[in-house]
Amino acid sequence: MSTRSSSGWLRASRRKYLDIEIFSERVFNSHETERKGGAMATWDPDTYLAYADERGRPFFDLTAQVAADDPRTVVDLGCGPGQLTAALGARWPSAHITGIDSSPQMVEAAQRHASDNVTFELGDATSWQPDELVDVIVSNATLQWIPGHRGLFGRFCDALRPGGWLAFQVPGNFQEPSHRLLAQLAADPRFAAATAGVERPAAFDAATYLADLSGLGCRVDAWETTYLHVLTGPDPVFRWISGTGARPVLEALSDEQRPIFESEYAALLRAAYPRQPFGVVLPFRRVFVVAHKADSREAGPREADPRAEVPPCKGSSA
Numbered sequence: 013m014s015t016r017s018s019s020g021w022l023r024a025s026r027r028k029y030l031d032i033e034i035f036s037e038r039v040f041n042s043h044e045t046e047r048k049g050g051a052m053a054t055w056d057p058d059t060y061l062a063y064a065d066e067r068g069r070p071f072f073d074l075t076a077q078v079a080a081d082d083p084r085t086v087v088d089l090g091c092g093p094g095q096l097t098a099a100l101g102a103r104w105p106s107a108h109i110t111g112i113d114s115s116p117q118m119v120e121a122a123q124r125h126a127s128d129n130v131t132f133e134l135g136d137a138t139s140w141q142p143d144e145l146v147d148v149i150v151s152n153a154t155l156q157w158i159p160g161h162r163g164l165f166g167r168f169c170d171a172l173r174p175g176g177w178l179a180f181q182v183p184g185n186f187q188e189p190s191h192r193l194l195a196q197l198a199a200d201p202r203f204a205a206a207t208a209g210v211e212r213p214a215a216f217d218a219a220t221y222l223a224d225l226s227g228l229g230c231r232v233d234a235w236e237t238t239y240l241h242v243l244t245g246p247d248p249v250f251r252w253i254s255g256t257g258a259r260p261v262l263e264a265l266s267d268e269q270r271p272i273f274e275s276e277y278a279a280l281l282r283a284a285y286p287r288q289p290f291g292v293v294l295p296f297r298r299v300f301v302v303a304h305k306a307d308s309r310e311a312g313p314r315e316a317d318p319r320a321e322v323p324p325c326k327g328s329s330a
């Protein structure tokens with residue numbers, strides 16, 4: 013087990029994270045003016061970081077359950093703007109941490125968090141293959157953007173050293189008004205042609221992932237949490253979702269359509285998430301999975317039963 017307690021890591025890393033967030037906000041403010049006149053970026057680190065503290069919390073809740081003592085190699089798949097990857101570097105100073113992301117904008121932004129033990133590179137999680145086995149794979153709020161991501165679990169397990177960890181978190185809020193209203197408005201005849209076939213994030217429930225990874229021979233801890241984010245400022249739910257879930261729809265619209273859509277969508281969200289004296293509450297369900305690959309030294313419950321078949325950890329998951 014880790015010498016640092018989970019709650020200790022959580023407290024220390026969130027403090028560190030807040031420092032990084034303040035730094036990030038300063039750095040990325042210059043990016044905003046650049047974006048206003050031009051085409052909408054595929055991923056805009058500035059918009060994404062608008063609620064960095066709320067978005068970061070599940071990352072720490074997830075990684076607090078990874079009991080890796082002294083990993084040598086850690087990979088953050090879909091690292092985004094990199095401040096959370098940097099927090100992994102602070103937690104495991106003797107490990108090498110690699111943040112990988114398919115968005116050039118995100119990787120460029122992440123370079124600001126590079127250090128002696130943290131590096132970033134452009135890459136696609138769907139084809140990612142490490143040169144040598146790794147100790148920890150983290151993927152926070154990313155797999156929902158990869159259709160068929162359950163089919164990658166076998167390869168992820170194969171990429172882990174015995175005793176290694178795979179930890180990921182995906183949103184579980186696709187039935188919430190924020191997403192339903194987005195889909196309804198996108199299907200309106202004024203916008204339907206432009207938004208047809210846009211990328212839509214999708215994920216599964218905790219039990220599905222638990223079965224997938226248990227079937228690959230891992231010991232799995234899967235759970236869900238609904239956060240009640242209390243947001244402030246103008247149209248905070250619209251602002252939140254513009255940085256993530258609504259991004260592909262907004263990007264697909266023409267420059268004439270986008271302001272109309274944005275104004276109507278923001279009004280729908282104001283009605284669905286009414287402002288209260290203390291702020292606007294955004295309930296956000298998230299699904300967490302931490303899978304521990306068996307170490308050859310460990311005698312798990314299945315090994316205790318000679319009749320039980322332990323499936324090999326290979327690239328054959330759902």
Ligand SMILES: C[S@@+](CC[C@H](N)C(=O)[O-])C[C@H]1O[C@@H](n2cnc3c(N)ncnc32)[C@H](O)[C@@H]1O
Nearest residue numbers: 090091092113114115118136137152153154157
């Ligand atoms: C919602 S952001 C999460 C960023 C970061 N993990 C965090 O928690 O702040 C999702 C990230 O996944 C990246 N992404 C999406 N599909 C990907 C893929 N196939 N391979 C690598 N990165 C991907 C996006 O570029 C984006 O940076």
